[in-house]
Amino acid sequence: xxxxxxxxxxxxxxxxxxxxxxxxxxxxxxxxxxxxxxxxxxxxxxxxxxxxxxxxxxxxxxxxxxxxxxxxxxxxxxxxxxxxxxxxxxxxxxxxxxxxxxxxxxxxxxxxxxxxxxxxxxxxxxxxxxxxxxxxxxxxxxxxxxxxxxxxxxxxxxxxxxxxxxxxxxxxxxxxxxxxxxxxxxxxxxxxxxxxxxxxxxxxxxxxxxxxxxxxxxxxxxxxxxxxxxxxxxxxxxxxxxxxxxxxxxxxxxxxxxxxxxxxxxxxxxxxxxxxxxxxxxxxxxxxxxxxxxxxxxxxxxxxxxxxxxxxxxxxxxxxxxxxxxxxxxxxxxxxxxxxxxxxxxxxxxxxxxxxxxxxxxxxxxxxxxxxxxxxxxxxxxxxxxxxxxxxxxxxxxxxxxxxxxxxxxxxxxxxxxxxxxxxxxxxxxxxxxxxxxxxxxxxxxxxxxxxxxxxxxxxxxxxxxxxxxxxxxxxxxxxxxxxxxxxxxxxxxxxxxxxxxxxxxxxxxxxxxxxxxxxxxxxxxxxxxxxxxxxxxxxxxxxxxxxxxxxxxxxxxxxxxxxxxxxxxxxxxxxxxxxxxxxxxxxxxxxxxxxxxxxxxxxxxxxxxxxxxxxxxxxxxxxxxxxxxxxxxxxxxxxxxxxxxxxxxxxxxxxxxxxxxx
Numbered sequence: 001x002x003x004x005x006x007x008x009x010x011x012x013x014x015x016x017x018x019x020x021x022x023x024x025x026x027x028x029x030x031x032x033x034x035x036x037x038x039x040x041x042x043x044x045x046x047x048x049x050x051x052x053x054x055x056x057x058x059x060x061x062x063x064x065x066x067x068x069x070x071x072x073x074x075x076x077x078x079x080x081x082x083x084x085x086x087x088x089x090x091x092x093x094x095x096x097x098x099x100x101x102x103x104x105x106x107x108x109x110x111x112x113x114x115x116x117x118x119x120x121x122x123x124x125x126x127x128x129x130x131x132x133x134x135x136x137x138x139x140x141x142x143x144x145x146x147x148x149x150x151x152x153x154x155x156x157x158x159x160x161x162x163x164x165x166x167x168x169x170x171x172x173x174x175x176x177x178x179x180x181x182x183x184x185x186x187x188x189x190x191x192x193x194x195x196x197x198x199x200x201x202x203x204x205x206x207x208x209x210x211x212x213x214x215x216x217x218x219x220x221x222x223x224x225x226x227x228x229x230x231x232x233x234x235x236x237x238x239x240x241x242x243x244x245x246x247x248x249x250x251x252x253x254x255x256x257x258x259x260x261x262x263x264x265x266x267x268x269x270x271x272x273x274x275x276x277x278x279x280x281x282x283x284x285x286x287x288x289x290x291x292x293x294x295x296x297x298x299x300x301x302x303x304x305x306x307x308x309x310x311x312x313x314x315x316x317x318x319x320x321x322x323x324x325x326x327x328x329x330x331x332x333x334x335x336x337x338x339x340x341x342x343x344x345x346x347x348x349x350x351x352x353x354x355x356x357x358x359x360x361x362x363x364x365x366x367x368x369x370x371x372x373x374x375x376x377x378x379x380x381x382x383x384x385x386x387x388x389x390x391x392x393x394x395x396x397x398x399x400x401x402x403x404x405x406x407x408x409x410x411x412x413x414x415x416x417x418x419x420x421x422x423x424x425x426x427x428x429x430x431x432x433x434x435x436x437x438x439x440x441x442x443x444x445x446x447x448x449x450x451x452x453x454x455x456x457x458x459x460x461x462x463x464x465x466x467x468x469x470x471x472x473x474x475x476x477x478x479x480x481x482x483x484x485x486x487x488x489x490x491x492x493x494x495x496x497x498x499x500x501x502x503x504x505x506x507x508x509x510x511x512x513x514x515x516x517x518x519x520x521x522x523x524x525x526x527x528x529x530x531x532x533x534x535x536x537x538x539x540x541x542x543x544x545x546x547x548x549x550x551x552x553x554x555x556x557x558x559x560x561x562x563x564x565x566x567x568x569x570x571x572x573x574x575x576x577x578x579x580x581x582x583x584x585x586x587x588x589x590x591x592x593x594x595x596x597x598x599x600x601x602x603x604x605x606x607x608x609x610x611x612x613x614x615x616x617x618x619x620x621x622x623x624x625x626x627x628x629x630x631x632x633x634x635x636x637x638x639x640x641x642x643x644x645x646x647x648x649x650x651x652x653x654x655x656x657x658x659x660x661x662x663x
Contacts, residue, residue, distance in 0.1 A: 015326045016386040017152050019061050019091070019101035020161035025053035027161050027168050035175040036222055038143045041131040043121040047158050050075075050114055056106040058115060061155035061162035062090070063099030064125035068118040070104055075112050083116060097388040099155045099162075117159050127614045128153035130280060136611065137223065137278050138239040142179055144223040144278055146293070148286060148615060151327055151389035154215035165325045165432050167212035175204050176222045183237065185209065185219040185288035187270050209289065211268055212430055214323055219288035221275060230254050233267075238276040242296065246276040249299050249306055252348065256310045259344045263418065264317045265425050272316065274309065280579040282616040284308045287315030287337075295580050297549040304508035305550060307345050307358075314340035317425050325432035327389040331380045332433055335401015338362065339409075340421075342402075356474040357509065359402065363471065364516045366399035370466055371523070378464035380404065381435050390619060403467045404460050408442065410472070411451035420445055435461050478517075481510050485517035492533040503541060508548055515554035519561075528561040535564070544570045553583050560590040560597060568596055572604055579612040581619060589623050 014021065029050040034043050051058055071083040084107075091101040107113055121129070132144040147157060155162040171189075174182045178193060178201030186209035193203045227235040228247035231254035236247040253274060261267055273291045276299070285308045286293040292312040298305040318336035346354040370378045377392045380400055384392060409417040423445060424438075439457050446452040459468050475482070487499040503511055522528055529537075538544055543555040544567060552574060559567035571591065575584045588605060591597030602624060609617055 015163040015165055017098070017327055017384065017389055018161060018163035019059050019098065020163055020166065021055075021057075021059050022161055022163070022166045024055035025051055025058040025106065026166060028052050030158070030160070030168050030170040030218075032158060032170060032172040032174075032218075034172065034220075036145060036177075038131070038145070038177065041123045043126075043129075043157075045119060045121070045158065047117045047119070047160075048114055049117070049159070050112070051106065052112050053106055054111070056108050058104045058106055059161075060102040060104070060159045061099055061152070062102045062159050063127065063153075063156040064122040065156070065159060066120045066122070067102070067159075068120070069116075070118075071116045072104070072107055073114050073116070074107055074110050075114065086115065095386060095388075097152065097390070098386060102159060119159065121157060126156045127618075128157040130613045132278055132280065136280060138241045139224055142224040144221075146221040146223075146277055146281070147219050148282060148293075148613060149218055150216040150286065151393075152216070153615065154218055157220075158215070158218065160215040160218075162215045164214040164216060164323050164327065167214050167323065167430070167432070169212055170207075170209045170218065172207045173204055174207070174220065174222070175202055177201070178203055179224060180222050181205075181225040182220065182222045183225065183273075183275060183291055184221075185213070185217055185291050187290055211289065211321075213289055213320065217287070217289055217320060219286070219291065219293065221277070221291075221293070225275075227273070233257075233271050235271075235273045236276070237273060237291075238296075239278075242276060242299075245299050245301075246274070246296075249301070249303055250274050250276075250294075250309050252303065252306060253309055253313070255348060256313050256344055259347050260310075260313050260316070260340065263340060263343055263347075264422060265321075265429065267316060268321060268429075269316055272313065274312075279577060280611055280613055280616075282579055282581050282613040284580060284582060285312040287312045287319055289316070289320050295578070297578050297580050297583070300508070300548045302508070304548065307341065310344040310348075311337055311341040314344065321430065322425055322428040323432045325434045325437075326384075327392070328381055328384050329433070329435050330389075330392075331397035331401030331404075332435065332438060334398040335380075335403075335405055336421075338398050338402040339405045353474055353477050357477040357513075359406065359471065360473050360475065360478055361509070361512060361516055362395070362399040362402060363473070364520050365395040366403075367466065367520065368523075369394040369396050369399075370464075375464035379462055381461045390615060391622070393619075400467055403469075403471055406471055407467070407469050408452070408455070411455070412446060412449065477510075478513050481506075481513035482517050484514050485521060488518060488529070488533065488537065489521055491536075492529050495532070498536060498540075508551065511551055512554065515551070515558065519554065519558060522558075522561065528563070529558065531562055531564050534559055534562045535566075538566075549574075549578070549580075549583060553587070556587055557590055560587070560594050563594060563596050565596045568600070571597070572600070576604065576608045576611065579616050581616050584612070584616065585620060585623055588620055592624060 027049045031048040032045060034045040036043055070086045070088045072086040073083040087105040089103050093100050104115055128147045128149045130146060134140050134143055137144045152162050154160050172184055176182045182205040184207040186207035189206045189208050191203055191205045196202050224239055225237050226240045226243045227237045228243055229235055234253045236250050238246045257272055269289050271290050275291055275293050276296055277293055279296050281295045284295055294308060298308055314337045318340055319333035324330050324332045342355045342358050346352055373394050376382045377394060378396055382392055424441060427441060484499055484501050491498055543551060546552045556567060556571045571587055575587050588601055591601035605620055
């Protein structure tokens with residue numbers, strides 16, 4: 001693996017989201033020895049980096065790390081020689097999200113050495129980490145710690161080359177209080193209990209990741225955790241009061257995994273465990289190897305939202321095994337993963353039409369994103385430069401990337417494309433890929449195929465907006481939902497013939513299709529439903545009390561759009577009880593731009609800012625400074641709070657943005 005990576009990295013272009021120059025000096029392995037201090041909310045750690053180099057300068061990404069010492073030692077016959085203190089310096093901070101460049105002078109006359117860095121993380125400025133007090137956990141007895149390193153937050157946890165083009169193996173020893181369990185994105189190699197110098201009990205957990213991973217896939221969680229066994233290679237982890245519900249919800253994990261293997265290559269990671277986190281986790285799921293992180297908003301009680309597990313399982317191949325070389329090629333991670341997720345779900349449902357049914361929902365999400373993001377970010381390959389990759393995040397790489405792959409599949413047929421998918425994964429496994437490398441591989445694999453040779457790659461990859469081809473999805477499963485949406489539009493216009501259709505037996509997917517169609521039709525006509533129509537729908541469907549987070553999101557958006565004031569307490573409860581950005585960001589924005597919510601949106605965020613993960617806190621604060629000038633309100637309060645909150649959350653770069661609205 002390391003030979004493949006070294007050969008590829010030495011020809012790699014620089015990644016502007018990182019200070020590293022891996023073509024000159026590249027990390028191949030990390031050993032991380034860390035001790036968590038819940039009282040101080042810091043980590044005291046030692047990072048031992050095995051470095052292969054052609055130039056005796058190692059450039060690392062660091063972000064608010066207090067470095068205590070740096071030493072280097074040569075490797076001789078696979079054994080470390082005596083350490084010597086190393087010369088190092090920090091370049092000035094230019095952009096907060098980039099952190100600083102730490103440049104270390106390496107020994108001359110060698111090609112490989114070990115760099116040992118002793119350091120401590122920052123209490124308030126570690127953007128990868130969230131330290132939860134007991135009251136923010138399900139058990140409300142012990143605190144909780146977890147990390148989220150994607151896209152470029154690993155540098156606030158460990159000195160590293162924080163770019164997806166550099167993959168490393170790693171080992172770790174993590175010391176935690178005796179009441180706690182520690183898990184990582186790696187295989188456990190055991191644990192041992194002891195007493196510290198004060199006689200306080202502690203446990204050291206050890207881990208090993210033998211498959212090379214980029215820094216953004218390093219993950220740690222520490223809390224009061226229990227597991228339930230699903231299969232010989234799958235466990236579901238969560239807090240004791242949640243673990244049974246999570247085990248029920250995600251009981252299909254092994255089945256998803258077996259189907260994914262049949263569509264791809266043998267599973268390379270040993271274990272596939274799932275961790276259901278506290279409610280502030282900012283994403284639906286995170287594909288950390290060996291240990292997928294998921295949000296508790298998936299716990300609908302009927303397994304209707306468990307497809308997120310299929311998505312994260314798919315990442316075991318598309319994203320983790322084959323990785324986008326830079327964040328400008330993020331669609332190679334996510335477009336492929338959405339394609340594979342939908343293959344898995346349609347197979348488990350036993351109906352090929354499910355693939356298109358779910359794709360139709362994705363198409364609606366894509367239309368919404370394209371309408372909202374800058375043109376550059378609606379391209380499959382945006383120009384990011386050294387901008388924050390978090391700011392480019394939307395459904396575009398997911399759904400537009402999926403559409404590209406779907407259109408290729410339609411040209412050659414499902415069977416041939418399935419063989420191609422396996423060949424692609426086999427060709428780029430353990431390394432990285434760019435859009436142009438993918439394009440070349442497609443053209444070579446299907447050489448002489450007229451429908452592939454005529455494929456308009458330049459427009460697909462580098463032009464913004466919606467896809468240039470109509471995907472032609474099979475809509476046979478959406479007819480009833482679309483008909484009901486049209487019936488409510490007609491009723492709203494005429495106020496006669498209330499649609500007499502019960503949806504109590506409908507699947508969650510069909511209900512979501514109904515709501516998505518309503519929202520899309522209203523957006524297309526630039527109108528909203530009347531308050532009386534919303535009240536009629538609420539009386540029939542009782543969606544305000546839905547226990548399904550995806551249904552509740554869409555219903556809240558529909559009600560806010562109609563200025564239905566009765567929804568306000570429902571929305572406020574929803575956005576302050578969980579921190580998933582898919583839900584909180586659009587609802588905060590909708591409230592801020594509405595008459596019923598613009599007086600409480602910002603104050604609600606301000607009161608609950610510390611509840612959210614630093615990444616979510618940063619992006620919500622940024623959202624309050626976007627939108628049409630006539631709608632942006634509370635300027636002075638927002639300016640002051642964003643500066644304070646973002647410094648506390650480790651994202652002080654927002655302080656510059658609050659004075660210049662991002663176009």
